[in-house]
Amino acid sequence: MTGWRRKLQQLASWCREAFRGSGGLKVIVAKELADHFSSTRMSILFSLVAAACLSALYVGALTIRETVGEQDTAYVFLRLFTTGGSSLPSFISFMSFLGPLLGLALGFDAINGEYHRRTLGRLLSQPIYRDDVINGKFLAGIIVLATMIVALGLLVAGLGLVMIGVPPRGEELARMLLYLLVTLVYVSFWLSASLFFSLLFRQTATSALAGVATWLFFAIFEPMLAGIVADGLFPAPEDAPAVQQLRNAVVRQNLSRLSPTVLYDEATVTLLNPGVRTLGPVMVQQLSGAIPGFLPLGQSLLLIWPHVVGLLAMTMLIFALAYYFFMHQEIRTS
């Protein structure tokens, strides 16, 4: 009677010990947040992205004011984000291009910086779990990114409101918030990638370069590569049969979707432009008889659901890899 009771108590206390955590996570997150917010690096980056996005907004708003009479006025508020001018690209293309830089800049020296300063040994000899360190750094990075993205998004929305004077409808607001959320996931992907590089390479400069290289590869070269591979597998000259051309297009698109940048671009365009009804190739027959119109939010979400899941999965995968490496790495400094 007392025997199993004691066993039960032991089990309970073991569970408490195992799941309670050390409390180290909170402390590390707080410290990393303070570091990020007071760092020069952060202010430079934020200024860069803010300047780019605000100028995009300004040009976009001017374009909208010029053309608003010619087009219909539906979803004018969302067009603030997607409209560029002749001289500047739109807000979303800036975000898609510069967002990775934010994530990379926050993480590229996360772990090897600690090695470099020789603080890791001292940090890990405190009564905290080892994974508190990497979890704390990731979490703090996400909080900083979320703060920046939401601040930027709301800033643009507010200024845009002043400039074009058309208040957003509920659906437009929802679409904008979802867009910010997807952006956060996308930027977190780059944060986890840079964390991973900071574990892989002992030199901070190397890991920063590796991050930038990966970013350029996915943003520019991967889609090109997808085209080359598709052309090689299913050559589609002008006079090729439609089936062949369709195959070529589908393969090209699916291959290019291996890049998180492509996934993000497709997802955000669909979110912010309700006029986007499909992301794949469309046959002329399919279009005949179709009534052009806007997709409701639910349908747009359905369209990009795989994209969002894919982005999340990539983020998780890279973070899991980083986590694994960190837990198995020797902490010897020399």
Add this chain to the structure above:
Amino acid sequence: MGARRPIIVTENLTKQYGQVTAVKNLNLEIYEGEIFGLLGPNGAGKTTTILMLLGLTEPTAGRALVAGLDPTRNPLAVKRIVGYLPDNVGFYDDLTARENLLYTARLNRLPREEGQRRVEAALEQVGLGAHADRRVREFSRGMRQRLGIADIIVKDPRIIILDEPTLGIDPEGIRELLGLISRFSREEGKTILISSHLLHQVQQVCDRVGIFVNGSLLAAGPIESLGRQIMAGKPLEIELQVEPLFGEVLSLLASLEGVEKVEKQGPYIRLRCAKGKDIRPRLTGLLAERGISLLHLRARGYDLDDIYLEYFQGEGRI
């Protein structure tokens, strides 16, 4: 010391990195309240041993027990009672000394006020009170080392592990540091493990030392008994300085019974006795008879330097 019980025990502790064996079947006992010096050349496996004691590296075989706890299974409980000053300690350069220590206090889940109190006290104790609000990037090597000690004081652990604490600081700094260390042991009853390859410095404060070469512990014990252990079965070597020193002295010494070899080295004369013989009792009388005064006499092999050299030259064959 009364009834001494070991607080750190290792049982056949072994660590392999691929083909390389960093630590081989280490059996070590460190008693509560003593200062133990782990001495050995660079790359002997000292740091690896320490990391295993802290649960920061998993042993390949064998186990360690720190205050009865296995650091591999229960790292948090071990890390709560052990303070560790790593080799070449680092701090967050952009934070001030005080902020760095407060971070440690928070990681140890000290209540806010208690943490602040301990940080102030620790900074005073190591003589950094006036520099508390300076950024660590401006600190010299010696100041960083002292800040590292303050870091441990804030944690107030039962066991303190110092990895090469005297490396790269000036003699005055070393003296202060060792003073602090022996105070911890004498006044607060802390157990202290110092790893070092600089024996002179550590010799002064250690109760016991262990000689650690190529991953194996060659000998452990108080310094005097280590000398006897090593010199047992070896011919006695005597180093002496006499005045006046003329050629005859050498031949006189060589003619003594039991002397195997005499040679002159600078101002010193070196005598090697035959195995098992000790001519020292007869030496002074002999010299006095001839009106030669003895300035210096030393039997080699009884201080750490000789022990150390003997071990390293012997590549651990002893």
